[in-house]
Amino acid sequence: MKQLNVGDHRYTLPLFLPDATRGVVRGLSSQQVQEVGIQGVVVNTYHLLERPGTVVLKKLGSVGALMSWRGLIVSDSGGFQLFSLIHKHPKLGKITDEGVVLYSSEKQRRKTLFTPEDSIKTQFAIGADIMICLDDFSPVSGSAKRLQESVERTTAWAKRCKTEFEKQCRKKGLSKRNRPLLFAVIQGHDQPALRQQSAQELIELGFDGFGFGGWPLDSNGDFDYHIARVIADATPNDKPRFALGVGSPANIVKLRLMGYDLFDCVLPTRDARHQRLYVLNQPLNQVNFSGKRPWYQHLYIDRGRYVADPTPVDQYCDCPTCKNYSKAYLHHLFKIQDSLAFQLAITHNLWFYAQLMKKLQQM
CATH class of the missing domain: 3.20.20.105 (Queuine tRNA-ribosyltransferase-like)
Structure with missing residues (x-):
């Protein structure tokens, strides 16, 4: 479609x-x-x-x-989270034809039913x-x-x-x-x-x-x-x-x-919080998805090689992070555990995904 x-x-x-x-x-x-x-x-x-x-x-x-x-x-329906909880802690609930039964504790003091x-x-x-x-x-x-x-x-x-x-x-x-x-x-x-x-x-x-x-x-x-x-x-x-x-x-x-x-x-936001960023290997408008050459890679900003690197995270990206800040600064923010590190990293990764969608929309 x-x-x-x-x-x-x-x-x-x-x-x-x-x-x-x-x-x-x-x-x-x-x-x-x-x-x-x-x-x-x-x-x-x-x-x-x-x-x-x-x-x-x-x-x-x-x-x-x-x-x-x-x-x-x-x-989303909420089902995956409920089933994950029950899989990890079987005593906290069960799946029935009526719906998902949840207990307030393993002692099953209070029961809640979540139905379709x-x-x-x-x-x-x-x-x-x-x-x-x-x-x-x-x-x-x-x-x-x-x-x-x-x-x-x-x-x-x-x-x-x-x-x-x-x-x-x-x-x-x-x-x-x-x-x-x-x-x-x-x-x-x-x-x-x-x-x-x-x-x-x-x-x-x-x-x-x-x-x-x-x-x-x-x-x-x-x-x-x-x-x-x-x-x-x-x-x-x-x-x-x-x-x-x-x-x-x-x-x-x-x-x-x-x-x-x-x-x-959750990947682009979770990866960003864990200092893993997406980087293009060439301008996105030149990428051939059917080619054998990898078109993107991961950059781990916490590594020591970036401590004084003045270049942007991705030379082919024009997101606010790459336009205004260097790898060195983002590395520094993560090292001092400042919340701005998350904001800049997540901005970059979501921009990467948004630009990928634009390219796919043109195909």
């Missing part, structure tokens, strides 16, 4: 959406995020349900109002432009029975999400033209047949777009491009494909060539 229509807004694809999990892209203000060329963010439904909560969000109107963000807002309906209601309180159905994350080490169960439960939950979504649209008087979009998530882990089954069942239910869900790495720890291709082939070309949690610049380029349209990942 070349364009995403959300209400009266038109977005040229592909888009990269940094994670603003709790209503903030860590290290930058909303205005700074927009200034580097980012058009949308992803927020987390479960974390925003915890704080500030739906009462505050409803009073303010949306998380966009809370964070002074005027761009696209995607709310709860997820959708919360996403309406968030005021998201694109909402994601709650899905049953396929466990990496799951048995064949558990993986099949994940696909079936994901379909059942998606159906319940759509029912609640349509109910909320009617309640709020939203037409098809001005309502949010609802995406479903395809599960099945590394099993092509299960991925195809999941895709077909969700297509039959009817959604505005489809997400590549589950763990994206194969048994060797490499990105599973084969499964990504299976999902791309199994989903319609007139519906946007969302590569959830993806990824590195190299991942994004390959998946865009497969037909994926939307991407979100």
Whole structure:
């Protein structure tokens, strides 16, 4: 797809959406995020349900109002965070057909149920432009029975999400033209047949777009491009494909060539906080993605070689960081643990991603 229509807004694809999990892209203000060329963010439904909560969000109107963000807002379902918590601490919860059961402590004193309906209601309180159905994350080490169960439960939950979504649209008087979009998530882990089954069942239910869900790495720890291709082939070309949690610049380029349209990942912001920056090997307008030569590399700004380096982080970059500051200064800021180091590093990495999107949009 070349364009995403959300209400009266038109977005040229592909888009990269940094994670603003709790209503903030860590290290930058909303205005700074927009200034580097980012058009949308992803927020987390479960974390925003915890704080500030739906009462505050409803009073303010949306998380966009809370964070002074005027761009696209995607709310993920909150499922991945819940499943990660339960996987690490099995006594703190369990997955049932009804929803996700959480306990206040390992002694299970107080029980909370988070259902597909709860997820959708919360996403309406968030005021998201694109909402994601709650899905049953396929466990990496799951048995064949558990993986099949994940696909079936994901379909059942998606159906319940759509029912609640349509109910909320009617309640709020939203037409098809001005309502949010609802995406479903395809599960099945590394099993092509299960991925195809999941895709077909969700297509039959009817959604505005489809997400590549589950763990994206194969048994060797490499990105599973084969499964990504299976999902791309199994989903319609007139519906946007969302590569959830993806990824590195190299991942994004390959998946865009497969037909994926939307991407979100913590990498550019997390890498920046850990002093890992993205640097072009040549001007971006000269890059040939099909060539054998690597088109970018990582620069680790904490290394001693940069202590007195007067050059910018990337000679081919015109982001505010590279235009105004040297490697030596950024190295210095990290060494003295000043918060400006995070701001300058994150600005650079997000600029890199935004410029990559512009190049891919022209292809």
